Every structure is written in C-alpha cells, then in structure tokens.
Amino acid sequence: MTTITYVIQDPLGIHARPAGQLAKTAAAYPDCNIKVTVNGQTADAKRIMGLMKLGAKQGHTVTITCEGGDEAAAAAGMEAFLKANL
Numbered sequence: 200m201t202t203i204t205y206v207i208q209d210p211l212g213i214h215a216r217p218a219g220q221l222a223k224t225a226a227a228y229p230d231c232n233i234k235v236t237v238n239g240q241t242a243d244a245k246r247i248m249g250l251m252k253l254g255a256k257q258g259h260t261v262t263i264t265c266e267g268g269d270e271a272a273a274a275a276g277m278e279a280f281l282k283a284n285l
Contacts, residue, residue, distance in 0.1 A: 200266045201274040205281040212256035215247075217284055222247045224280045230268030233277065237261050244277070261285075 207213070213221065225233045225244035233244035237259050242249030244263065255261055261281065265273040 200264060201270045202262060202264045203274050203278045203281075205261050205263070205278065205285070207255055207257050207259050207261060207281075207285050209285045210257050212259065213250055213253065213261075213285065215251065218247045218250040220284060221250055221277075221280060224276055225273070227276065228265070228269050228273035231270050231273040232266045233273055234264045235261060236264070 209217070221235075222245050235242050235244045235250060235253065237253040237255040240253050242253050244250065263274065263277050263281075265271075265277065
C-alpha cells in the first residue's frame with residue numbers, strides 16, 4: 200500500500216472539472232484500488248460523484264491510498280495530477 204498526502208492549493212477545491220480529471224487519472228490504473236480521504240470521509244478515486252461529495256476545499260489535506268498492481272505508478276500519477284491541477 201502506497202499513501203500520499205497533498206494540501207489543496209486551488210481556491211475552488213475539488214469541483215466538477217478536476218473531479219472528472221482526477222477520476223480519469225485514477226481509471227488509468229485498472230489493477231489498483233485508489234481511495235481519496237478528506238476530513239475523515241473516503242471515496243473511490245475512480246468515481247466522480249464520490250470525489251465531489253468529499254467537499255475538498257482550498258487548504259484541506261487530501262490523502263490518497265493506492266493498493267494493488269502498479270500502486271507505485273498510480274501514486275506517482277495521482278501525485279503529479281494533484282500538483283499540476285489542484
């Protein structure tokens with residue numbers, strides 16, 4: 200299991216567009232179970248609505264847990280997405 204944390208910098212947080220892009224990034228790793236946790240709530244990173252329900256705003260800490268095949272690559276890809284977009 201690989202875990203990364205990131206503090207959201209985007210003033211709008213995880214809204215519709217970045218949630219869709221984040222889910223698309225996670226879907227690129229079909230053999231890996233990827234979970235996103237914000238303020239004690241967890242969602243499947245491959246589900247847009249679950250990501251939006253987390254209510255992640257600027258300043259919130261996001262924890263992403265990757266487990267399964269290609270977990271190191273998945274964690275690196277998710278971290279790169281967060282740094283570039285959120």
